[in-house]
Each structure stands twice: as C-alpha cells, then as structure tokens.
Amino acid sequence: MAADEVITVRGDAELVARAGHLFAGVRHEFVCAARDLNTWSQPEARHAINGRLRAGGTAGVTVRKLLTPAALADEVSRRHLDHVTAAGGRVRISSAPLPHETIIIDGRVMILAGPDAPGPREFTVTTSAALVGGVHALFLAAWDNAADVAGYLSGDRPHLDDDERAVLRALGAGYTDETAARRLGLSVRTYRRRVAELMAALEADSRFQAGLRAGELGLTG
Amino acid sequence: MAADEVITVRGDAELVARAGHLFAGVRHEFVCAARDLNTWSQPEARHAINGRLRAGGTAGVTVRKLLTPAALADEVSRRHLDHVTAAGGRVRISSAPLPHETIIIDGRVMILAGPDAPGPREFTVTTSAALVGGVHALFLAAWDNAADVAGYLSGDRPHLDDDERAVLRALGAGYTDETAARRLGLSVRTYRRRVAELMAALEADSRFQAGLRAGELGLTG
DNA sequence: CACCCGATGACAACAAGCTGCCACCTCGGC
DNA sequence: GCCGAGGTGGCAGCTTGTTGTCATCGGGTG
The missing domain is CATH 1.10.10.10 (Winged helix-like DNA-binding domain superfamily/Winged helix DNA-binding domain)
Incomplete structure (x- = not known):
C-alpha cells in the first residue's frame, strides 16, 4: 500500500502555477470532458493555458473535447470550438451531463475540476496509472456514444x-x-x-x- | 495544495482486508463499470465481497453495472447478471471498451482496478470528492448511452x-x-x-x- | 365584396412493396 | 439413382406508398 501521486490545488492561479507545465508537455493526446467551456473563472487562466498548449506545438497531438449542448449556447464558445476543429481537434456533444472538467494528457496525467462551489475552485491532479487509465476508458465509452459536433450542428x-x-x-x-x-x-x-x-x-x-x-x-x- | 486520500493496494486479498468494509457500508448506490466479471482472480475474493455487500443489506441501494458484451459470453456471468437484475439492480451493455473495473460507492468512494499485469493486480482506492464526482459523471455519460441488458439480449x-x-x-x-x-x-x-x-x-x-x-x-x- | 393564397382532402394513376404459390436447382443422405 | 430439405426465382394478386391534378375552404388584403 502506498500513497499515490495526487495533489489538490485551489483556484485557477495555483493550478497554472503548479501544473501549467503539464499543458506544455503534451506529446500525442489531449482529451477533455466538460459541461461547457466556462471552467476557468478568470479569462487569464484560460489564456495562460492556451499559451502553454501552443508553446508545446500541436503537431501530432490529437485533441478531443466532449461537451454538452450547453457549450454551444453562446457565440464565444462556438467560435472557440471552430478554432479547435479547424486545428484538427475533434469535438463531440453528449446528451448526458458531464463533469465540470476532466482533462487527460497523454494518458498519463489527469486534471479534474471540482464542483463550482463558493470560493476558489478545487482542481485535482493525478498521475496514478490506474486512475488515469480507468477514467480514460470511461471517457472513451462516453465519447463513442456522443455525436460529432458537425453532425449535431450543421447536419440538420x-x-x-x-x-x-x-x-x-x-x-x-x-x-x-x-x-x-x-x-x-x-x-x-x-x-x-x-x-x-x-x-x-x-x-x-x-x-x-x-x-x-x-x-x-x-x-x- | 494537499496530498489526497488515495491508496494503492496489491492483490485481491489486500483489497478485501483494507477496503472490504467499504462494500458493507453501501448506503444508497453501488455502481461499477467493467469489461467483464472476471476482475477477481480468486473466487474467494468475490465471495468475500458479495458477502460484505449482502451483510450491509440491499434495501434502498441502487445497483448499476455497466459492462461490455464480453460479460455475456459465458453462462456463469449471465447467471450472475440475472441475479443482479432479479435483485433490482440494473445492468447495461456498452459497445465501447471499458476499464478493467471501476467501482463507485455512494458517490464517495471509488475503487479502480489496474491493468491485468503479471503479479497481483493493483487496486486504487480514493475518496477525493473531485475525483469521485468527476468519474461518476463520466460513468453516467457512458451509462446513458448504453443499452439495457434486457434489450440487448432478448431484444435481438x-x-x-x-x-x-x-x-x-x-x-x-x-x-x-x-x-x-x-x-x-x-x-x-x-x-x-x-x-x-x-x-x-x-x-x-x-x-x-x-x-x-x-x-x-x-x-x- | 372580389381576390388571392395556402392548406386540405378527394380521386386517380402509377410505382413500390408484400406474399402465396409453384417450379427449379443443389446438396447431402439413403 | 432416388428422395427430401432448403434456398432461389418467376408470376400473380393484393396492399401500401407516391404523386399529380383539381375542387374546396378559410383567412387575409385591397
């Protein structure tokens, strides 16, 4: 029995400070499941992360985002998703509710956002192979049964x-x-x-x- | 930042010893996602856990099992699933691959089985609210899109x-x-x-x- | 009011789909 | 060879679906 590599941080800022480097270290896969795109309360946090992502280069990295229809509600979000797909990322829409944000990087690191409680949001970062592997498989199961955003939107x-x-x-x-x-x-x-x-x-x-x-x-x- | 409540155990026996009491503590919900029902290498482990489950009483507990078609392959597994449904549990079949075993109890505790590597299997037990909540939501997303076992089998x-x-x-x-x-x-x-x-x-x-x-x-x- | 417009419904003719019947063929067993 | 089982295809008759045409109705609009 051993304590595992799981840490909890509070608030966007601490996440960026502590785990920001992980976003730059993406090698081949970046997946995320979320209700919508409003996880980051402060736009700066998102920018910081986007910056890190881009800094790492996106060649050879498959990006998959699994969202709920709520993510298509506002124009800003849609434009973001257009960017993602234009860059080769894949976006799907699930009719089932989704966690607030689950990010898995290269099947090695997982970042989970806690509920939108008062005060700074909690994020959980883990590298436990069993945890990450199990959640990744669940993600795939949910992914497989969700509709592609293109079919969902433009389709008809x-x-x-x-x-x-x-x-x-x-x-x-x-x-x-x-x-x-x-x-x-x-x-x-x-x-x-x-x-x-x-x-x-x-x-x-x-x-x-x-x-x-x-x-x-x-x-x- | 804080280390979280995550422990890893090796082998069925240690899991039963360390976390067996959790199975008896089920109050209202017991969900599991798995490829099939062969997680427990030794039948004794399964019996021990089943015993604990029953000891806790099943009244008011909703049981949900999400499996792959592989779980329907052999007669023994089918009979087990019949028992589960007869007892009011719900079983669904997902066409997507699933983790080896993910168990969530009352939305508080999560147990993940590691890959079927040589040597004793690793299990990860966690009570981190963010982790458990996130995985639970992912489980629901996969669940919602899976077919009920009745429709899957008898249907056609x-x-x-x-x-x-x-x-x-x-x-x-x-x-x-x-x-x-x-x-x-x-x-x-x-x-x-x-x-x-x-x-x-x-x-x-x-x-x-x-x-x-x-x-x-x-x-x- | 006269007029037009769109929606409806009746009828008809045709196309497509459904099924029973029987003849034929092939394969395997006797 | 003979037989029967099972799959196939042609034919016929019927049902269902598809479409065009036309008369009708009711609600605006000038």
Missing part, C-alpha cells in the same frame, strides 16, 4: 414542430398510413404529404432511410 | 451475417428494391424475402420502423 436538426413530431411518432409506431392518418385526424393524402415533407427534410430517399436518419438525429425520444 | 442483436448486412446497407442507401437486388446479384423476389426476414428479426412492422431499430442497435456502421 430540422427543427420539427409538433405536427411533424406526431407524424414521426406514427411512423415509428409502425402504423399504416391509413391508421396513422385516422389517429392524427388527417386525410391519408395529407398525412402522406407530411411524410413526404419529413423525408425531404431528412434528405431520405426511402422510408427506411428516413427511419435511420431520425434515429441518428435522436428525433424519436 | 440478431447476429447478422454478411448477406443481411448487405441488405441493410442497401436499404440504408435508399435504393429501390429493384436497384438493390441488381446490386446484390439477387432477384427482386429474394431481396424482398431478405428484407422481410430482416424486419421480422427486428420486430418491425414497417420499413421506417426497421430503419429506426437498425439505427438504435447500431447495425449501420
């Missing part, structure tokens, strides 16, 4: 209204057009018109394809 | 062969039956037979529904 999300959702549900329920139309209080002709519009919105050539797309875009729940 | 996963995958791809491509059949070197009659079989396997009443299911089950990639 055709902003369906209630009627269209109703049609979608009827299709998903496996009703025939006849039955579905009756249930929705529409004529069969109109129902089919709706289906056709939906398929156009989903850029699907067949109903099977439309089902597939609807599933991909998570329009079923 | 109809173990598609290459032909069926080809049909699926043709459907997903949006071809008409005519075109798809020609591409696959089949008669239209046979192609449609295949589609019908596929739909039966997916328990779908319409092609739309089949597309939805296929997407859900990740049979497109």
